[in-house]
Amino acid sequence: MIRKVTYMAVGALMGATALGTLQAYSGSAEAAGSETYRQLAIFGNVFERVRAQYVTPPKEEELVEAAINGMLTSLDPHSSYLNQEAATDMRTQTRGEFGGLGIEVTMEDELVKVVAPIDDTPAARAGVLSGDFISEIDGEPVRGLSLSDAVDKMRGPVNTAIELTILRDGADAPIKIKVTRDIISVKAVKFRAEGDVGYLRVISFTEKTYGDLENAISTLKDEIGEDKLKGFVLDLRLNPGGLLDQAISVSDAFLNQGEIVSTRGRNPEETRRFNARDGDLVDGKPMIVLVNGGSASASEIVAGALQDHHRATVLGTRSFGKGSVQTIIPLDETTALRLTTALYYTPSGTSIQGTGIKPDIEIEEPVPEELRGRMASSGESKLRGHIQGENEDDEGSGSIAYVPPDPKDDVQLGEALKLIRGETTNAAFPPSPETAENKN
Template sequence: MMRKFSLLFAGALMGAASVLAVSSGGGMIQANAAGSETYKQLSIFGDVFERVRANYVEEPDEKELIESAINGMLTSLDPHSSYLNAEDAADMRTQTKGEFGGLGIEVTMENELVKVITPMYGTPAEKAGVLAGDLIAEIDGEEVRGLTLQDAVDKMRGPVNTPIELTILREGADKPLKITIVRDIIKIQAVRYRAEGDVGYLRIMSFNEQTFDDLQEGIQKLTEDIGEDTLKGFVLDLRLNPGGLLDQAINVSDAFLDKGLIVSTRGRDERDSRRYSARPGDLTGGKPLIVLVNGGSASASEIVAGALQDHRRATVVGTRSFGKGSVQTIIPLGENGALRLTTALYYTPAGVSIQGKGITPDIEVSQTIPEDLLGRDLSRGESDLRGHIPGPEEDEKGSGSIAYVPQDPAEDDQLGFALALLRGEKTDPAFPPDPAKALPN
């Protein structure tokens, strides 16, 4: 069932997500030779650059000037085209691979210190005695205060088998603790799963290289633990998922489908259009399925939701998704990083563009917002991004909705509604979906 494609990526970008393809620089990207007027404009750019370099009040960083100029050109096209320098390109590869050299802790920032949310089981941090709630004050003797969370995370990552010393403030400890940890390969858990009584709950955190394998493991384990005869169905939670690798989105869709188109892409050149279809084999054996989406569900998440919705394989519950439906091609530039360029739009099996519109749930269920978050802008949508490409299906409603999921499942209205549907405690005409209304295959 697992397929291999060119690296197609739908990763987080400016609060959105993108579907990306990698080009080696030949064949896939073509352009006509620049005309004389274009060269004249490039000459103006060169002249301005030289004036800035020679006369600006302070000596500018020439590399930063050029990178900013390139990014200015690309971001003037749309919010998702950009230049990745060598460091950014390497970081993107790390994210898509889903594993890196590190410690194995989930962290946040609190009072200018790095707070450990939880050490992952079996990782170097957990084995070294790092505990949830620990505050990291120093990394290899350097104070954390003044660093951004990303800076701190970058310092904790590094080559496998290299040591790092953390100075930790722990509640109840008389003095700071110094813990030395040896980095190891950390695999990001792409799919988290648990039994909700007689229902299997699968939450896809990101679409990286581990996603399909994690999903397959989750379906198998939940089926065994709950019991196939007892299992009422599955909830596939795509809320707050900004995207990831497109081939993984296709494989996730394929995991629940026996046949039919999953997604297609269309560019300026019809020769670059692509169609991706499912192969026989539903990993759940056709068990009932509900997909949860909200304003934080983007791109790869929308591909999955759209495919399962159009084929009437699942009922989509929640609020309108982000609406990120454009394809970015990643063009490697050797040691100089990579170019991320929008080259196409993707379409659901019904031929509908998600760009600027999003996936509309079959059953709209809003999430209660806690009092301390009332008044804050929690809504996310592609149609709100300045300079976004207007989608063929975009309307005055736009895309997106509130992107919020409570940490306590007991307070999760959308999940509670999905569980009640699967157990027959609630009914709705949209569940189960009508196979007669599915697309012809």
């Protein structure tokens, strides 16, 4: 059995978390010294030598881009230059909408396998079925392509057509299906009733996250009945992060007052504090937050805020530990700079950079035998060139990021449900200022 990496809906996949919001360049730092200008002159000289004398004519635009990225990656793993394509992808990710087909796919036996078509999307209307294998995209064989390459080929401008060659169990011959791309809106929050408990899974922090969360809570209240509803599980596992303002809004959804997060930049006057407003959407119902090594950045802001305010018990394994804020600075109409400009701190004033959120109740998720040895612990502290956290120690941050595809096999979720229903007990649940310890 192979490890399956799933891409949602032939769209953009959030990787490194972008927490900043778009802002214009508003000024310059102190003037560079004469030595800096001498070094820049050397750089210009080297560029001209390469351009004029390299064995084959280089692409000048690629040379400049590589030089810029070399400068930025020497700072930390999250600062980077966004060319036109990367900047467009980033905007697509944060909007939660893209031009595509509407299928969730994975790679199996060197073919793209359809996990599920999304309801009322071009793929579903064209007849693509769960379990189909895509062998060709516009006549080009899928074998030899990576999953991300195949995804890139399937997404594209709205109202453009694409032909998929489908291998379907029970069909005598490959099936040709023509699909016209359309706007695909990806839900940032998935939810379901687990009997008398509401389950909320925040997939990423896009512009749609708070609205999706608000709708999910309202739906679950109606479905379960507020008198029968015992509490909520907020699942932030495998959540890579996203927009800072959405992390603040999601935290605020469960708090009535107090600081949610603060960001501290290079200068003391750049410190910003974000506070909760009155109004808990779940009316103080018991909560458990699930985290693992795939919970990063914005998801750690939410977990840290709810943990520090003793609003929720955090259960799982240590989170990724990305405690830095990236600001997107437009350079011109098409390109931008993603630059680390601040570190964020939980309400207790703790930086989780390189340390992560430590759960109140630590429970490891068993990894299937066929995946053991192929899944390593991931964390900010293991990234080369990461910013050293003020609380970072030899233990570092992160843990294995694995969630079973079948909820019945999910040990962490199962324990959370038992605690909320009172079937098991733990001193950390429900949390209280008198007994809870600061786990960060």
